Every structure is written in structure tokens, then in C-alpha cells.
Amino acid sequence: MGIRFCTYQYQHLPLPELEQRWMLAEELGFDILWNADTIVEPDHPRSIMFDAPSTLAVMAVKTQRIRIGTLVTSLYFRSPVTAAKAAVTVDHLSDGRLEIALGVGDPAAGEGAAGVAWGAGERVRRFGEFVDLIDRLLTNEVTSFEGEFYRCAGAETIPLPIQRPRPPITIAAHGPKMLRIAAERADGWSSWGGYDIESEEQMFAVTRDRSRRFDDLCVDAGRDPISIRHSLVAFYALTPWESVEYFRHMVGRYAEIGIDEWVLYWPRTWRDVPHEDRVFEEVCSDVIPSLRGD
Numbered sequence: 001m002g003i004r005f006c007t008y009q010y011q012h013l014p015l016p017e018l019e020q021r022w023m024l025a026e027e028l029g030f031d032i033l034w035n036a037d038t039i040v041e042p043d044h045p046r047s048i049m050f051d052a053p054s055t056l057a058v059m060a061v062k063t064q065r066i067r068i069g070t071l072v073t074s075l076y077f078r079s080p081v082t083a084a085k086a087a088v089t090v091d092h093l094s095d096g097r098l099e100i101a102l103g104v105g106d107p108a109a110g111e112g113a114a115g116v117a118w119g120a121g122e123r124v125r126r127f128g129e130f131v132d133l134i135d136r137l138l139t140n141e142v143t144s145f146e147g148e149f150y151r152c153a154g155a156e157t158i159p160l161p162i163q164r165p166r167p168p169i170t171i172a173a174h175g176p177k178m179l180r181i182a183a184e185r186a187d188g189w190s191s192w193g194g195y196d197i198e199s200e201e202q203m204f205a206v207t208r209d210r211s212r213r214f215d216d217l218c219v220d221a222g223r224d225p226i227s228i229r230h231s232l233v234a235f236y237a238l239t240p241w242e243s244v245e246y247f248r249h250m251v252g253r254y255a256e257i258g259i260d261e262w263v264l265y266w267p268r269t270w271r272d273v274p275h276e277d278r279v280f281e282e283v284c285s286d287v288i289p290s291l292r293g294d
């Protein structure tokens with residue numbers, strides 16, 4: 001399983017600009033192009049923010065090779081039956097390039113605007129059913145389900161996805177109960193540090209500890225941790241576009257603790273530093289291909 005590099009693009013730009021950026025991400029050779037499932041722009045109130053499933057469909061038809069997905073399809077905003085139907089549609093639109101990522105979702109993405117008010121325990125139990133039901137819906141033409149939170153009778157998935165048995169599922173998880181769900185069910189595990197991370201060293205320490213716990217839970221579940229992708233979102237404590245040397249060091253350091261997929265924001269997302277554009281171009285043209293062994 002080789003290393004992958006993904007780009008993370010909120011749909012917070014005018015649509016023509018988004019389309020140009022999506023096509024550029026493909027041209028630059030990124031493995032996956034992610035958008036975000038959010039009701040509001042989580043970092044800049046009163047800003048543009050388009051719907052995730054709708055723009056994902058446009059991403060499918062505006063690109064040809066890059067894999068695409070939403071990081072993450074949120075428990076706050078989506079029902080399993082309709083989320084699965086949308087996923088199948090995009091898998092067909094993209095000719096089998098869909099990646100699925102599931103998570104509770106970031107409260108800053110509009111939990112209050114959506115009228116959701118679940119306690120922590122309910123969120124985890126609800127999420128376990130959410131994952132289970134979406135998995136069933138994506139692998140069976142007809143699904144009936146009776147859970148604590150979700151139920152359906154004779155829900156049809158016709159046609160099934162192009163990818164069999166279904167598109168790969170990544171699960172975002174930080175806490176022990178969510179990590180266990182990911183260890184038992186996911187094809188990939190995603191982490192992003194958290195809002196309480198204040199330094200690069202703290203980011204590394206937290207990610208290292210979570211990765212160890214996740215690997216132990218995989219073994220407990222009878223799964224080989226190496227068979228499951230370990231994906232890290234380069235959240236603002238990390239500065240991947242600081243320099244080419246920084247990028248190489250960052251990737252190598254985290255590879256030692258199991259990270260084999262990087263989700264990278266576009267340059268100058270977190271800070272307005274012009275030299276990030278030059279570093280970004282060099283990393284995409286030279287460094288990423290060499291790290292992948294292209």
C-alpha cells in the first residue's frame with residue numbers, strides 16, 4: 001500500500017473558481033480531491049459555502065482521473081439511505097472514482113443551524129448504526145434495518161456501485177469508542193488533530209498516541225493495521241508549504257508512526273505567506289512523485 005497525497009478544498013469559492021481548482025488538482029497529480037460536508041464556512045462566518053453532495057457530482061463530471069469524495073459525510077446532516085443513494089450516483093458519474101469518508105462531523109460546520117443537539121454517548125451509538133447501515137446499503141440491492149436510531153424497510157440500491165463490493169470507506173475518529181468503530185469497519189482511518197492542538201510537537205505526540213491505540217484496536221478486531229490506511233489532515237498546526245525540506249521531513253517523520261496518506265489544504269489557506277505558492281508548485285511537481293516512487 002503506497003503513500004497517497006490528497007487535496008482538501010472547501011466549496012467556499014464561486015463555482016467557476018472551484019471548477020478551475022478541481023481540474024488543477026487533477027493536473028498536479030493529487031490522488032484524491034476532497035470537499036467538505038458543512039452548512040456554514042467553519043472558519044469564516046457569512047461566507048460562501050455550497051452543498052457537498054451537489055458539488056461532488058460536479059467534481060465527478062469536471063475531472064477524469066483523480067479520485068473524489070467528501071471528508072466527511074456528516075452524521076449531523078445526512079441520513080444513511082439518502083447518503084448511500086447519493087454515493088452510488090457519484091460513483092457512476094465518476095466511473096468508479098468515489099472515496100467515502102464518514103464521521104460525526106465538526107460542530108463548527110453548522111450543528112446548531114441544522115437543529116442537532118445530541119449528547120456524546122448518543123452521537124457514538126448513532127454513528128455506529130450510521131456506518132453499519134451505509135455499508136449494507138452499498139453492498140445489497142435491497143436492505144431492511146431496525147436499529148435504535150435508524151430503520152428502513154426494503155430500501156433499494158439499484159444499481160449497485162461500480163466499485164465492488166463497494167467504494168472504500170474512511171472513518172474519522174479520535175476518541176476510543178470512535179477509534180474502535182474505525183478499527184472494526186473502516187478501509188481507512190482519518191485524524192486531524194483537533195482544535196486544542198497548539199503546536200507541531202503536540203500534533204505529532206497526539207497523532208502518534210492515537211495511531212498506536214488504533215493499531216492495537218485493529219489487532220483486537222482481528223485485522224492487520226497495515227491493511228488500513230492511516231490518513232492525516234494537515235491542520236493548521238502543520239505548515240506543509242513552509243519549504244520543500246519541511247515537507248519532506250514532515251512526511252518522513254509521520255511515516256514512522258504509520259501515516260500513509262496526507263490531506264493537504266491549498267497553500268495560503270491558514271496564513272497569507274506568498275512563498276507557499278512556490279513551495280506548493282515544487283512539491284507537487286518533484287517531491288510528491290518521488291515520495292510515491294512514480
